[in-house]
Amino acid sequence: MRKLLIQVGSVTYAMKAKSVLQANGLRASVVKTANPKKNEGCGYSVAVEDPKVNVAVLLQREHVEILGTKWAT
Amino acid sequence: MTYFDNAATTYPKPRAVREAVQRALTQFGANPGRGGHEMAYATAEEIYNVRTAISDFFDLGAPENVIFTKNCTEALNLVIKGLARQGGHFVCSDLEHNAVTRPLEALKLRGICTWDAAKTGETDEQAVTGFETCIRKNTVALICTGASNVFGKALPLEKLAVLAHAHGIPLVADLAQTAGILPLSLRKAGIDFACAPGHKGLYGPMGTGILLCNSSQRLETLMEGGTGNQSAKLVQPENYPERLECGTLNVPGIAGLGAGVRFVAQKGISEIYTREKRMVRRIAASLGQMPQVQLYTDLDSPTQRLAPLLSFNIRGKHSEEVGAELARRGIAVRAGLHCAALAHRTYQTEATGTVRICPSVFTKEQDVKSLLNSVFQIAKKA
Numbered sequence: 001m002r003k004l005l006i007q008v009g010s011v012t013y014a015m016k017a018k019s020v021l022q023a024n025g026l027r028a029s030v031v032k033t034a035n036p037k038k039n040e041g042c043g044y045s046v047a048v049e050d051p052k053v054n055v056a057v058l059l060q061r062e063h064v065e066i067l068g069t070k071w072a073t
Numbered sequence: 074m075t076y077f078d079n080a081a082t083t084y085p086k087p088r089a090v091r092e093a094v095q096r097a098l099t100q101f102g103a104n105p106g107r108g109g110h111e112m113a114y115a116t117a118e119e120i121y122n123v124r125t126a127i128s129d130f131f132d133l134g135a136p137e138n139v140i141f142t143k144n145c146t147e148a149l150n151l152v153i154k155g156l157a158r159q160g161g162h163f164v165c166s167d168l169e170h171n172a173v174t175r176p177l178e179a180l181k182l183r184g185i186c187t188w189d190a191a192k193t194g195e196t197d198e199q200a201v202t203g204f205e206t207c208i209r210k211n212t213v214a215l216i217c218t219g220a221s222n223v224f225g226k227a228l229p230l231e232k233l234a235v236l237a238h239a240h241g242i243p244l245v246a247d248l249a250q251t252a253g254i255l256p257l258s259l260r261k262a263g264i265d266f267a268c269a270p271g272h273k274g275l276y277g278p279m280g281t282g283i284l285l286c287n288s289s290q291r292l293e294t295l296m297e298g299g300t301g302n303q304s305a306k307l308v309q310p311e312n313y314p315e316r317l318e319c320g321t322l323n324v325p326g327i328a329g330l331g332a333g334v335r336f337v338a339q340k341g342i343s344e345i346y347t348r349e350k351r352m353v354r355r356i357a358a359s360l361g362q363m364p365q366v367q368l369y370t371d372l373d374s375p376t377q378r379l380a381p382l383l384s385f386n387i388r389g390k391h392s393e394e395v396g397a398e399l400a401r402r403g404i405a406v407r408a409g410l411h412c413a414a415l416a417h418r419t420y421q422t423e424a425t426g427t428v429r430i431c432p433s434v435f436t437k438e439q440d441v442k443s444l445l446n447s448v449f450q451i452a453k454k455a
Contacts, residue, residue, distance in 0.1 A: 013137065
């Protein structure tokens with residue numbers, strides 16, 4: 001199953017993103033990320049399984065800033 | 074012991090609070106927002122759930138803008154010093170606690186800011202006028218207590234928010250005596266920054282407090298340090314809450330605070346207020362019939378809203394004398410100046426202080442009877 005890793009600014013935003021995505025029926029979990037943004041050091045992402053909707057819209061509506069996305073298997 | 078010192082710290086704590094603290098010590102023993110292992114995630118989730126509960130309770134609408142502090146004083150220092158700028162000016166009320174006036178005076182002594190205390194008068198309109206009179210071109214914020222921690226007098230925060238915004242500045246509210254007692258929607262009231270203790274009306278453990286940021290104005294930091302994010306950068310992150318929360322959080326305390334907030338929400342803030350107010354009215358009515366007792370709050374005033382607490386003195390005795398005598402009789406109250414010299418100056422009780430009584434959700438009718446009986450015995454000898 002494909003997982004979309006959404007990089008956010010902190011564990012708080014990762015928890016918020018997880019909560020927003022789960023409230024919208026998506027399977028999401030928080031994961032530690034080595035470098036969400038180049039030269040910034042450690043941070044957190046939220047992994048969402050096989051998203052069928054535009055998760056960026058859902059998160060931006062709740063003021064969760066997305067620093068980047070990438071696919072993981 | 075019969076406990077009436079709830080305006081300082083509520084006691085006892087609800088069972089759910091004690092259990093939440095215990096559970097945190099056993100289940101949430103890792104640093105939230107640092108590690109990438111199961112317990113670190115579970116702890117971070119617990120902390121986030123408490124942020125959400127508090128955000129909902131105060132209608133903040135943004136869990137990430139709930140900042141955990143060690144008490145209300147730290148929250149007030151964060152916001153006052155975070156807003157301060159060279160040559161700035163603050164206006165607070167003449168009923169403020171030292172948690173507001175001492176940071177302001179420290180800024181003044183360091184040559185950074187000046188401040189004035191607005192006369193609050195008798196009515197809400199007089200309080201607003203008092204603040205308006207003090208506003209200058211360089212005023213950076215209005216600061217106001219939700220209610221005096223000594224006399225219970227509530228101040229018109231919503232009207233002061235309108236006044237502050239008309240001058241393009243934020244309103245900072247000290248909710249030390251009203252959080253969990255008087256209902257408040259931060260978004261509706263327009264309060265920009267609100268500070269509250271966890272250990273009073275929210276029934277959390279001591280060592281907990283919150284700063285609620287309902288403003289786009291970013292506070293300067295009071296402390297910098299590890300936040301678990303953007304760790305390669307030497308500068309503090311911009312994002313709340315991490316910007317203002319350095320180092321390891323008080324996880325057991327925060328878990329207990331979350332249980333306290335849920336306890337208050339479940340009981341119903343209006344029900345708690347009504348019950349406590351009824352008790353305070355009864356105490357005031359009985360004390361009012363003792364000729365040696367002087368009361369300072371008119372509980373039947375049509376123009377004043379009040380937090381459910383009251384201050385009194387026994388004529389001819391210092392408040393500390395009365396407090397000590399009550400303590401000998403197993404009654405816990407707070408006597409003296411209550412860290413609020415400005416409020417005592419306003420009510421002209423600076424020389425003797427006052428004896429403060431404050432019930433909680435756990436106060437029983439029998440407690441009230443014991444208190445009144447003890448005050449009666451002491452007053453009789455005066």
